[in-house]
Amino acid sequence: MGAEWCPEDPSDDSGRTRYGGLNRACFGLLPRHLAEVLVAIPTEHIFLPTDVRADQARRPQPYLALPGRGKRPDFMASIDILEGIQVRSFEGTQSSDTIYLVIGPFKCIDNDPLIAREGEYLVETEACKSAHAEPRLYKWSPKGSLRDVTREYLPKPAMTQAEQALTAPFMPYLETTKLDHAPVMRWTIPLKDASPTSRADAYDDDPVPMPDWVPETKRLGNGLHLGFVVWNGKSFELRQRAPRALWPLPNCDLLRPDVRCRENDRARVEHQDPFVDKDSSRQPRRMTR
Template sequence: MQCDKNQVDRELGHPDGSQAIQTEQSMHHRQLNGLVMGAVLSVVAGCAQDSARSATRSPATSPATENVYPAVPSFSPKPWKRFALEQGMGAACSTRSQRTSSGRSVLLPADECIGPAPRPLAEVILSLPSADLGVATEARGEALKHAAYVASPGLGARADFMLAADAFWVRSFESRDSRHTVYLVGGVRCTDRALDCKNSRGVRAFRYEEKGQLVDVSGEVLPPAPALSEDEVRHYQAYAEPIPFLDVSRLWQVPVLRWVIESDPDAPLADDPRYYNDWAYLHFGFLVWTGQRFELMDKVDRARWPCRPVAEGRAACSDPLDNRGDRFVTP
C-alpha cells in the first residue's frame, strides 16, 4: 500500500513547525559516522510500502511545495559568492566565527544556513518510502522546514546543496546534463548496493528518472566499498576495526568522500603506507563525483580535498591535523 498522497501534501503545505532537535556535537571523528547512520525508527501510519527501488516524486509545481520549500536558482553566481544563494532562498546564514555555538550539525563545521530546505532536496526526502527512511512524514517535514544546509559550487549550472538533519543527510551532485543529477542520502536502509552500513543504515544514491520516479541508482553510480585482503585484515585487526567507513567531512564544500579506517589514536600506525597524518586514519581511496558517477581515486589535488576551516586571520591548512600535509593530496 502506498503512502497517502494527501498526507504528504498536507505536510508540504503546512508552513509552521518546531525546530529540529540540535545534534549533540562531538570532537571525535569516528562519531561523525554515527551521526550519519543514526535514524529515527518511527513508521508512518498507513504506509506499508516495502519497495526499495523507487518512489513517486512530489509534484514540483504544486502550490503547497512552492509555498514551503524554495526553488533552487537555475545558475550559480560567477564568481562564487558565499551565502548568496541561501540568503536569496530565505535562509539565515552564519560563519563559525559569527556563531556563539558550534552550529547545528558537525557535517556543516563552518558555514551554516537555517531555513526551509531547498526544494529538490526536500522532495527527495519526502518521496522516500518509510521502508527506506524510517522517519515519519511529519518528522521529516519538521526537520525540512527548519533545515541546516549550505550551497557549494558543482559541476552543473546549478549549485550543489548539502543538508544535515538529526536522522538523515542529503546532498545533491549536479551534472552538466541535469538528467544525471544524483542525490546521496545518509541514514537510509541498507541494501546490497548501499555503502557504509552500520546498524542497518547506510548511504545510497538516488536519481529522478522518467515519469518523476525517484530511483535507487547506487549500483550504477557508486563503486563497491574497498575490500581488504585476508592478510590486510589480519594486519589491521590488532590495531583497528578492519572495515573502511566514509569520511563525509568535506561534502559541505566539495563533491568528494573518502574511505578510511581509524586506528588507535594513542598508537597511530605512522609507518603504515596508508597513514596520512590526520588523527589516526588510514587511507583507502577517494570517492570523486565526475558528473555521471563516482570514481574511486587513490590521490586527488587540494581543491578536491580542502583543509579544515580555520579561524579568520589564520593561514590556510594551519590546523594541527592539516599542517603536516597529506601524502594522498597533491598541491
C-alpha cells in the same frame, strides 16, 4: 535562495558559523529538490514515517549552496530529525545525471547486540527500534520514482586478503566530512585491536602497530587509505590522490572564509596528509583497481 539568515561577516564567531554541522550555513526552507528527496525516500529504507519527514521539510533548516557541475549549484542540508539527517546533491552535466547522497538511519541494529550503541537513532518504529547512520545514494528514475543507486554508483575500495585479515572485523569507512566544501568522500579503514584484553588501561580501539609490509601508498596514520571518491558530473571516481582544493584544511574553505584559518595555524602541520597535493592545479590520478 529565500534563506532567512546567511553569514555575511567572515569575522562572525557568534556560534552560528557552524550550524547543523555545516560550515557557515544559511538557514531557511530547504531547496525544493532536496525536500522532495527527503520526503520520497521509502519508509522501509529509512524507518522514519513520511509525515515526520514532510513536517521537517516545511520547517527552516541549515543548508549550503556549493559550486557544482550543473546549471544550478550543489546543495547540502542538515535536517533536524533525531540525530540529524544530511542530504547532499551532486548536480550532473545533464539534469538527469544528478545524484543525491542521504546520510541517515538506514542500518537497523536491533538484531546485533555486539554493535556499539553510540550515535544510534532511536527510530522506535514497528520495523526497527534503533538504527545507525549509513550513506545511501538516490536518483530520480525517468518515470519519477526515487531509486536507491548506492551499489551502482558508489565505487568500493579494493583490498588484498592480507589487508582484510589485518583490519578484520572492521569494514571500510566512508568519510564525508569534506562534503560541505567539495564533492569528495574518502574510504579509510582503521587498524585496531579487537581481541579481548585483561589490561585495565587498555581500550578496544587501541591501534595495532603498522606492519612493515603495508606499502606507503596505503599508510594513513593508524589506518589505511583506500582512496578518494570524487564526483565528475556523471559518476563517482575512485582516486589515489586529491588536490588541496578538494580536501581543504579545517576552516580553510576559500569560498566561505573563516577567521580560524591562519597561514601559520598549527592545523596546517597537524593535518598534513600524504595523499593530498599542495598544488591544487595538479591533476589527481585515478586509483587502479
